[in-house]
Amino acid sequence: MxxxxxxxxxxxxxxxxxxAAHTRDELxxxxxxxxxxxxxYLARLLDQCEIRRAEEPEGT
Structure with a gap:
């Protein structure tokens, strides 16, 4: 995902x-x-994501 x-x-x-960079026509x-x-839509998908962090090895 x-x-x-x-x-x-x-x-x-x-x-x-x-x-925007290659044309002068307005949208x-x-x-x-x-x-x-x-x-x-992209923002909504990102809001629904679950953040998982990798655990750091012990001793670091």
Whole structure:
């Protein structure tokens, strides 16, 4: 699941950054809302994650 979330976050970041950097066209309201929804979905998935930490070996 962690790899999938990382790939989703990377894809969202590349989509927004590349469009903003390589074109002067403004997003339509619909396109903006769709991108916002995608980030909202990613945030919801991250909020539902359970954090597990590896135990440190004794003596460290």
């Amino acid at each position: 962690a790899k999938a979330l990382n790939n989703l976050a990377t894809g969202l970041n590349l989509t927004v950054r590349n469009v 339509t309201e619909q396109e903006g809302m769709e991108r916002l929804a995608a980030y909202s």
